[in-house]
Amino acid sequence: MNVVASFQVERLEFLGAEGELLAPLPDFARDPEKLVALYRAMTLTRLFDARAVALQRTGQLGTFASSLGQEAVGTGVASAMREEDVLVPYYRDHGALLWRGVTMVESLLYWGGDERGCDYAGPRRDFPACVPIATQVTHAAGVACAMKLRGEPRVAVCMVGDGTTSKGDFYEGLNVAGVWHLPMVVVINNNRWAISVPLHAQTAAATLAQKAIAAGIEGLQVDGNDVIAVHEAARRAIERARAGGGPTLVEALTYRLGDHTTADDATRYRSAGEVERARRLEPRARLARYLERAGAWSGAAEERLRNECTERVEQAVREYLAVPPPAPAAMFEHLYAELPAALRPQREAALRAAGGERERG
Amino acid sequence: MAEITLVEAVNLALAHELARDPSVVLLGEDIGANGGVFRATLGLKDRFGAGRVLDTPLAEAAIAGLAVGMAAEGLKPVAEIQFTGFIYPALDQLINHASRMRHRTRGRLTCPMVLRSPCGAGIHAPEHHSESPEALIAHVPGLRMVIPSSPARAYGLLLAAIRDPDPVVFFEPTRLYRLFRQAVEDDGVALPLDACFVLRGGTDLTLVSWGAAIHETLAAAGALEDEGVSAEVIDVATLKPLDMATILESVGRTGRCVVVHEAARSAGFGAEIAAGIAESGLFSLLAPLERVTGYDVVLPYSRLEMQYLPGVARILAAARRAMKFQ
Numbered sequence: 073m074n075v076v077a078s079f080q081v082e083r084l085e086f087l088g089a090e091g092e093l094l095a096p097l098p099d100f101a102r103d104p105e106k107l108v109a110l111y112r113a114m115t116l117t118r119l120f121d122a123r124a125v126a127l128q129r130t131g132q133l134g135t136f137a138s139s140l141g142q143e144a145v146g147t148g149v150a151s152a153m154r155e156e157d158v159l160v161p162y163y164r165d166h167g168a169l170l171w172r173g174v175t176m177v178e179s180l181l182y183w184g185g186d187e188r189g190c191d192y193a194g195p196r197r198d199f200p201a202c203v204p205i206a207t208q209v210t211h212a213a214g215v216a217c218a219m220k221l222r223g224e225p226r227v228a229v230c231m232v233g234d235g236t237t238s239k240g241d242f243y244e245g246l247n248v249a250g251v252w253h254l255p256m257v258v259v260i261n262n263n264r265w266a267i268s269v270p271l272h273a274q275t276a277a278a279t280l281a282q283k284a285i286a287a288g289i290e291g292l293q294v295d296g297n298d299v300i301a302v303h304e305a306a307r308r309a310i311e312r313a314r315a316g317g318g319p320t321l322v323e324a325l326t327y328r329l330g331d332h333t334t335a336d337d338a339t340r341y342r343s344a345g346e347v348e349r350a351r352r353l354e355p356r357a358r359l360a361r362y363l364e365r366a367g368a369w370s371g372a373a374e375e376r377l378r379n380e381c382t383e384r385v386e387q388a389v390r391e392y393l394a395v396p397p398p399a400p401a402a403m404f405e406h407l408y409a410e411l412p413a414a415l416r417p418q419r420e421a422a423l424r425a426a427g428g429e430r431e432r433g
Numbered sequence: 434m435a436e437i438t439l440v441e442a443v444n445l446a447l448a449h450e451l452a453r454d455p456s457v458v459l460l461g462e463d464i465g466a467n468g469g470v471f472r473a474t475l476g477l478k479d480r481f482g483a484g485r486v487l488d489t490p491l492a493e494a495a496i497a498g499l500a501v502g503m504a505a506e507g508l509k510p511v512a513e514i515q516f517t518g519f520i521y522p523a524l525d526q527l528i529n530h531a532s533r534m535r536h537r538t539r540g541r542l543t544c545p546m547v548l549r550s551p552c553g554a555g556i557h558a559p560e561h562h563s564e565s566p567e568a569l570i571a572h573v574p575g576l577r578m579v580i581p582s583s584p585a586r587a588y589g590l591l592l593a594a595i596r597d598p599d600p601v602v603f604f605e606p607t608r609l610y611r612l613f614r615q616a617v618e619d620d621g622v623a624l625p626l627d628a629c630f631v632l633r634g635g636t637d638l639t640l641v642s643w644g645a646a647i648h649e650t651l652a653a654a655g656a657l658e659d660e661g662v663s664a665e666v667i668d669v670a671t672l673k674p675l676d677m678a679t680i681l682e683s684v685g686r687t688g689r690c691v692v693v694h695e696a697a698r699s700a701g702f703g704a705e706i707a708a709g710i711a712e713s714g715l716f717s718l719l720a721p722l723e724r725v726t727g728y729d730v731v732l733p734y735s736r737l738e739m740q741y742l743p744g745v746a747r748i749l750a751a752a753r754r755a756m757k758f759q
Contacts, residue, residue: 214502
């Protein structure tokens with residue numbers, strides 16, 4: 073029997089769990105300021121995330137999906153994008169959104185049940201969070217196709233979770249991106265849990281990166297708790313795509329330290345010991361240890377950063393809580409470019425009903 | 434002026450928009466070199482190039498999802514699903530994304546796409562090749578559901594669908610693709626969406642239908658004329674949003690109404706029209722509203738499909754019942 077094709081899956085990592093160097097740093101990471109910027113973004117993400125959970129617990133926010141422990145994925149990927157690229161995220165990408173310029177007020181409005189939270193003032197072309205799993209992979213392919221057809225040096229960057237890799241549209245998106253050689257990068261936040269289903273019950277594959285092989289595209293695994301590795305893998309993939317080198321699938325191995333969402337209770341299906349072991353590998357402390365060792369970070373800097381981030385988060389929370397709910401007519405706005413005649417009586421009825429509610433209220 | 438078939442009219446409209454608007458892109462299975470399994474896209478790849486007419490992998494969810502992504506990024510994709518029987522994987526994209534993109538981003542991102550698909554029974558096709566799922570689409574806020582019933586309306590409505598700033602699902606009745614020819618001028622003039630077409634004026638009875646069933650409905654109206662009954666025929670054309678005003682105005686004059694559609698009866702789109710008449714036109718009715726539809730059965734294989742479809746005899750029987758009712 074002849075071997076007609078053979079493959080291997082590579083893993084990229086630079087920082088060990090104690091912040092020690094496992095490999096020579098890539099060029100961008102030799103500048104401590106660049107790493108401090110990533111650290112600051114991850115810290116803001118974590119404090120924002122914790123505050124959002126607290127808001128939900130006190131009835132001031134809807135169901136929220138925490139990204140605790142996965143901050144290196146969003147920050148590492150978004151920081152490797154150019155402004156004119158397009159992010160096509162899922163719903164656990166707070167770090168990526170913040171880096172892209174989505175405001176905390178917008179994110180809180182979204183999770184607080186207000187569509188205006190998807191009307192980003194900053195990244196106007198970025199997609200809003202995608203809730204139906206895997207459906208956004210084909211959007212990213214469509215965006216990348218538009219960029220390629222117009223000859224623009226731009227890249228579509230799609231974020232998904234590990235559960236996504238079980239769905240057909242994940243493969244359909246990768247497959248067409250491969251055939252059409254699209255400028256697209258798909259990053260899997262492999263946090264090991266899709267609600268209550270652990271990775272071993274999700275797939276028999278040894279890695280998720282190898283799902284790229286069947287689609288004929290580049291694939292690699294990175295330590296998703298190592299922001300240097302995530303950024304470097306994303307940077308290489310994005311620049312290759314921009315240069316016409318085709319799509320890449322990046323599997324970022326991390327861990328979901330929190331519940332799936334605030335509506336979930338992960339103690340029902342996983343042990344405290346597992347979570348504690350994973351916590352020791354988390355990305356923010358790891359980078360702090362490296363930066364301290366490199367003389368680029370200190371306890372005083374940490375305190376200043378925490379105070380600054382807390383202040384920014386609290387300011388955003390105040391602004392969010394001060395936004396009045398949309399007027400009932402908003403339901404009928406932006407449904408179509410122009411409200412069809414057939415819908416006008418329903419709009420009027422809704423306004424009358426809302427007026428009646430106000431009178432009774 | 435050339436006399437062309439409905440499928441040629443589709444081709445003409447696609448070519449017109451490809452030439453007029455550089456952001457228009459076609460995508461679908463076998464639409465390039467093969468010109469589509471019904472030849473709706475015949476010659477378009479040669480004329481406009483592989484960058485405008487894209488043969489996709491065999492993946493319906495991807496076709497719809499690609500269109501959503503392209504549309505949000507500024508193109509005007511016209512996607513083809515080879516048969517409506519294969520549209521269901523694409524419904525996720527239509528319902529969860531295409532219909533909502535404008536609404537959920539407050540107009541920041543939009544989805545000006547068209548999803549074309551040959552629909553309906555009556556051409557002896559294999560199973561899964563003869564469905565009429567327009568009511569599924571018409572249920573979804575944010576979408577438009579359009580079905581032409583003649584070459585001229587196929588041309589004008591498809592132009593309108595492509596130029597519309599929102600997602601339009603455009604079903605093309607396979608039974609009409611080559612059934613008859615009609616003079617169609619390639620003048621680039623779009624027909625209005627969201628409007629019914631009164632194909633034939635009448636004073637005694639209103640027949641409401643769309644798509645391929647219009648053909649039998651018009652034949653029934655002709656037979657009724659021989660019986661001294663003046664039947665008005667309304668082609669709904671755009672099911673969503675529905676121009677109920679035109680139907681109500683007609684029923685207000687005639688007092689009798691028969692709705693004809695090919696899809697199964699229960700929760701078919703005829704029920705929506707009947708409800709609209711019950712809500713806003715009940716007191717103008719002189720007889721119970723009649724529905725002539727496909728039966729609530731699995732669409733039979735081709736040997737029985739003509740017995741399943743609402744034929745002229747069934748329409749006539751319903752119309753006569755409506756006329757006799759005192």
